[in-house]
Amino acid sequence: MQYAILCYHDENVVCAWSKEQDDAVMAKLAVVQEKAVRQGKLGPVARLLPTTAATTLRKDREPAIVIDGPFAETKEHLLGFYIYDAENLEEALAFARELAEVNPGGSYEIRPVGVFKDGKQAP
Amino acid sequence: MSDTCRINAVISSARPRVVAALLRHFRDLDLAEEACQEACLRALRLWPMQGPPRDAAAWLIMVGRNAAIDAARRRQRLTPLPDEDAISDLSDNEEATVERLDAADYRDDILRLLFVCCHPELPATQQIALALRIVSGLSVAQIARAFLVTETAMEQRITRAKRKIGNANVPFEAPGAVERSERIAAVAGVVYLLFNEGYTSDVAEQGARATLCEEGIRLGRLLLQLFSVEPEIMALLALMLLQHARADARFDAAGQAVLLPNQDRSRWNPNFIAEGLALVDKALRHRRPGPYQIQAAIAALHARVARAEDTDWAQIALLYGALEQIQPSPVVTLNRAVAVSKAEGPAAALDMIEPLCEQLDGYFYFHGARGAFLLELERPGEAKVAFDRAIALANTPAEAAHIRLQLDRLAGAPRTGDAKKERVKNS
Numbered sequence: 001m002q003y004a005i006l007c008y009h010d011e012n013v014v015c016a017w018s019k020e021q022d023d024a025v026m027a028k029l030a031v032v033q034e035k036a037v038r039q040g041k042l043g044p045v046a047r048l049l050p051t052t053a054a055t056t057l058r059k060d061r062e063p064a065i066v067i068d069g070p071f072a073e074t075k076e077h078l079l080g081f082y083i084y085d086a087e088n089l090e091e092a093l094a095f096a097r098e099l100a101e102v103n104p105g106g107s108y109e110i111r112p113v114g115v116f117k118d119g120k121q122a123p
Numbered sequence: 124m125s126d127t128c129r130i131n132a133v134i135s136s137a138r139p140r141v142v143a144a145l146l147r148h149f150r151d152l153d154l155a156e157e158a159c160q161e162a163c164l165r166a167l168r169l170w171p172m173q174g175p176p177r178d179a180a181a182w183l184i185m186v187g188r189n190a191a192i193d194a195a196r197r198r199q200r201l202t203p204l205p206d207e208d209a210i211s212d213l214s215d216n217e218e219a220t221v222e223r224l225d226a227a228d229y230r231d232d233i234l235r236l237l238f239v240c241c242h243p244e245l246p247a248t249q250q251i252a253l254a255l256r257i258v259s260g261l262s263v264a265q266i267a268r269a270f271l272v273t274e275t276a277m278e279q280r281i282t283r284a285k286r287k288i289g290n291a292n293v294p295f296e297a298p299g300a301v302e303r304s305e306r307i308a309a310v311a312g313v314v315y316l317l318f319n320e321g322y323t324s325d326v327a328e329q330g331a332r333a334t335l336c337e338e339g340i341r342l343g344r345l346l347l348q349l350f351s352v353e354p355e356i357m358a359l360l361a362l363m364l365l366q367h368a369r370a371d372a373r374f375d376a377a378g379q380a381v382l383l384p385n386q387d388r389s390r391w392n393p394n395f396i397a398e399g400l401a402l403v404d405k406a407l408r409h410r411r412p413g414p415y416q417i418q419a420a421i422a423a424l425h426a427r428v429a430r431a432e433d434t435d436w437a438q439i440a441l442l443y444g445a446l447e448q449i450q451p452s453p454v455v456t457l458n459r460a461v462a463v464s465k466a467e468g469p470a471a472a473l474d475m476i477e478p479l480c481e482q483l484d485g486y487f488y489f490h491g492a493r494g495a496f497l498l499e500l501e502r503p504g505e506a507k508v509a510f511d512r513a514i515a516l517a518n519t520p521a522e523a524a525h526i527r528l529q530l531d532r533l534a535g536a537p538r539t540g541d542a543k544k545e546r547v548k549n550s
Contacts, residue, residue, distance in 0.1 A: 012136040013129075015344055018337070021128060052347045052360070053401040068405065069351040075177075104129045 002043065002113040003084050003092040005099070008076040009106030011050055028102035036084065036095060043083030044118070051077050076106060083113065130170050134163050137180040138260045139345060143232030144184045145191070152239070152257060152285050154191060159260075161194075162187030233258075233349060237310040237342075242288055249284040251317050256281050259338050269320065269335055307350060311359050311415070314342045318363050323518075336367050354406035358415035361402035365422035368395035380521040384431040396426045417446045436465035453482045461492055469499040487516040491526060503533055 017025070036042035051070035058065050070077065082099075086092040089110065096108040141162065145155035162183040166175075176182040240254040252270070255261045261269075267277035321335030343360035350356045372390040375381050403423045406416050421442050424435050443459035457476055464472030473496045476489070483489035494509035510530050517523035 010136075012345075012348075013132050016132040016136040016341060021132070049398050049401055050344065052344060052351065052357075053398055053405065055405060066408075067352075068357075 001086060001088065001092075002116055003086055003089070004111045004113050005082040005084055005092065005096050006078055006109040006111060007080045007082075007099075007103075007106065008109065009079050010075060011077045011079065013105060014079065015050060025103055029099060032095075032098045032102060033082075041085045041095075043085060043116075045080070045082050047080040048078065079106075083116065127167075127171070130167065130175060133170075133175050133179045134166060134183070135260065136341075137183055138163075139233050139236065139258050139342075140180040141183040141187060142257060142260075143236040144180075145187050146236055146239070147232055148188055149191065152288065156257060157194075158187035158191035159183065161190040165190070233345065234307070234310065237313065239288060241309040241313045242291060243309075244287055244291055245284050247313075247316055249280055249287075250313050251320060252277065252280055253284045253288075254313055254317060254342075255335075255338065258342065261334070261338070265334070307346075307353065307356070310346065311356060314339055314346065315359060315363075315415075317342070318366075322366060336363070336370070339363055340367060352409075354409040354411050355413040355415045357402045357406035358413065358419040361399040361406065362415055362419040362422055364395040364399035364402070365419065365426050368392040368399065368426065374521070378521065380525050382525070383425065384434075386431075388429060388431075391426070399423065400426060412445070412449070414446060414450045417442050417449070421446075434465070436462050440466050453479045454486070454488075457483065457486075457489055457492060460496075464496055464499070469496040472496050473500065485516065487513055487518060487522060490516065491522075491529075494526075494529060498529070498533065507533055 014022075033042060033045065054068075054070045056067050056069060056071050058067060082095075084092055084095055086095065089112075092110050096110055100108060138159065142155055142159045145158045146152065149155050149158065165186055166179075166183060170176075236258055237254065240257055241250050245253065248270070252266055255266050255269075256263065263278050263281065264274050266281075267274045270277065272280075318336055318339030321337075321339065340360070340363050343356070343363050347353075347356050347360050368391045369383075369386060371392070372386040372388070373381055381387075399419070400423055403416070403419045406419065421439055424439055424442075428434050440459055440462035443455060443462055447455050447459060456479060460472040460475040463475060473493070476483075476493060476496075479489065490509045490513035494506045494513060497503075497506035497509055507530065510526050510533070514523055514526045514530070517526060
């Protein structure tokens with residue numbers, strides 16, 4: 001089963017990290033990720049730009065409207081995600097716990113993946 | 124990252140909201156600052172044990188408010204005549220405070236706080252110093268270091284600024300729509316000035332001053348969260364990110380300034396560039412052009428090309444032309460001339476700046492650029508005069524060193540030397 005591990009954090013806090021603090025967190029995360037890559041379990045990983053760079057397309061009215069900013073005003077923002085191939089939820093949780101140990105604050109949402117297309121297949 | 128680092132980051136990101144809310148409550152800059160300080164001290168003591176609260180800003184505001192009220196009560200026991208007006212909403216319970224802390228309040232509070240710092244009666248340096256002290260919470264020593272003055276002098280500067288604001292009787296009411304649009308421009312201006320203070324610094328000052336660039340970017344992000352549909356604020360943040368992306372490449376190991384065409388572009392920060400370009404894209408979609416958008420678009424054209432020789436100088440010259448229309452200034456014309464010299468050659472550029480001779484006579488970059496155009500036109504005698512004038516006006520050792528390099532080249536190189544090679548490369 002593939003799991004999407006969605007990374008949430010308070011953007012104000014993450015953006016207030018100095019470059020050194022950010023680099024240190026990224027270096028520690030890289031160690032955890034590398035292990036999963038060697039096991040062949042890690043799919044695409046993405047870190048998203050801050051929500052201030054986001055644009056939302058609202059489909060709930062006709063015609064759909066484009067608005068600046070993220071989908072919802074929340075305390076914690078979706079900052080990135082992992083695709084992780086695990087036997088079961090326990091294993092996915094174990095990986096998320098390892099990530100959490102080296103990444104202060106925020107939270108991870110673990111969601112089973114329904115459909116996954118890597119975008120590379122020919123049509 | 125340790126707990127202390129994390130708590131510091133939480134506090135510094137919450138600080139503008141906290142001081143802003145406390146200022147609205149107490150209507151006194153010093154009192155608001157002290158209350159915030161006290162709340163932060165308590166947070167540093169309690170949070171490592173309990174963990175930071177879910178809403179750090181609300182916690183700090185409540186604790187700061189209560190601490191200041193307690194302190195005021197203690198003082199009142201010693202001095203008669205309690206000042207009821209100084210402390211408003213004494214009857215507010217905590218729940219109401221938290222309820223009031225919605226996004227709309229933050230927005231008005233921080234805007235007001237920044238606006239207080241941008242009071243038109245204060246000179247720009249005092250505005251920036253006050254914003255750094257009040258909004259960003261930098262210590263007087265840090266600010267003094269950034270401005271290369273003694274701590275005492277900076278303390279005086281800030282005290283004077285506060286007194287002037289106290290005397291001016293700044294209204295604390297919620298700003299109307301017109302005032303708000305005026306304020307946002309003033310506030311954006313101070314954030315940009317703050318960033319520029321850091322950006323125009325010498326390599327020797329980089330340590331102390333890089334903080335100013337980072338602080339400018341942080342405040343830019345905050346402003347954009349408050350005004351998420353303002354293309355000019357998107358562009359302001361984009362501009363700062365794109366400029367700051369080059370920070371590591373702007374000086375060589377010896378501390379000499381490295382000009383844009385000679386910079387090692389692999390040392391530009393790709394994350395800042397990605398975010399900056401995304402914001403420029405988003406801003407331009409609004410089709411409401413403004414000076415920050417044009418400047419950001421120019422910075423984006425530089426950031427998009429992998430090699431200096433691929434730079435689209437004709438487009439940059441057009442953008443400077445547009446900026447000249449919106450915001451006429453001899454400095455903008457000078458910049459347009461530099462772009463024109465690359466796109467059309469130095470003769471056109473020199474014609475363009477000759478009328479500025481009088482206005483920009485005391486401006487380092489004018490004589491530096493003029494010297495470069497003359498050098499390219501193979502008029503070494505006049506070029507030397509211009510460079511001599513530039514060196515006398517240099518603001519930093521790095522600027523002086525750069526001009527000296529040009530003078531050395533002028534003295535050493537054969538008459539048709541480097542200038543011609545340069546032309547071929549740029550064409």
